[in-house]
Amino acid sequence: MAEYETEEQQVEALKDWWKQNGLAVIGGAVLGISALMGWRGWNWHQEKQATEASDIFAVVQEAVNKNDVNALQEQTKTLRDNYAATPYASLAVLHQAKNLTEQGNTDAAEESLRWVLNNSKQETVQNVARLRLARLLLADNKVDEAQAMVGSEMSDAYASLANEIRGDIFVAKGEIEQAKEAYDQAMQSASGDGVEYLQLKRNNLGS
Known part of the structure; x- marks a missing residue:
């Protein structure tokens, strides 16, 4: 690094360096701040989604307890359409599939369970869906498909x-x-x- 005899020389050198590199420094700082804000914004969005999905899932559970089929289907659809990335969506669809099975609507129940397999990130939920789907497929005489599950x-x-x-x-x-x-x-x-x-x-x- 160059040595400067006076403070004025140091200041002038700093000015020259800033003329050459100042825009790059500002650009890097802006990018860094933007990345940080983007990360925080994404986290905020994820937390907001999880909170909203949790509230809707509470309604789903209440609908299950009250055997309110319409509310169950409506709230589950909301979770599927708008909160598919949250674990609450898959849990709600499991409730929905069970209800559809009890009603004898096995085709719709199978579709619901396949949705869980395609969307859930939780191994436990996936395992439950696989086992339930295997039983449905076997009952529907789709033996090979059941075995694959x-x-x-x-x-x-x-x-x-x-x-x-x-x-x-x-x-x-x-x-x-x-x-x-x-x-x-x-x-x-x-x-x-x-x-x-x-x-x-x-x-x-x-x-």
Whole structure:
């Protein structure tokens, strides 16, 4: 770095440097501030979306408790259309799919569950959707599609249910030995009354 004999020389050198680099410094500062403001703005938007979605989901839960089908469908549609990126949308659609299944509208229930699979970022929610969709597909005699839903491994919390559905699928396909093995695996991670229920299924297939 150059050395300057007087303060005046330092000032003049600084002025010269600023003439050459000042615009770049200002531009960099503006970009930095803009990036910071953009990041903060994005966070604010995300928080606002989550808060609004949470409030709507509370209405969904109330509709479920009161068996208010119209409110459930209306509020779930709002979450799907405007808050799809939030976890509340997928949770609401799971409620919707259950209600549609109970009404016997399995095609609409399947569509709802596929929406969850395509939009949810939560593994737990995805697993629930996969298991429910597998049951619906099997009941609709779409055996291969049902098998695809439970073809990959799931976390320990869902292993028993997944293996039970695999067993049901093997029974539907007439593959009894594979069904026995699936039920045996399901019992290994089941608990309480679930073990007895699975044992009954297993016993019905013979020794």
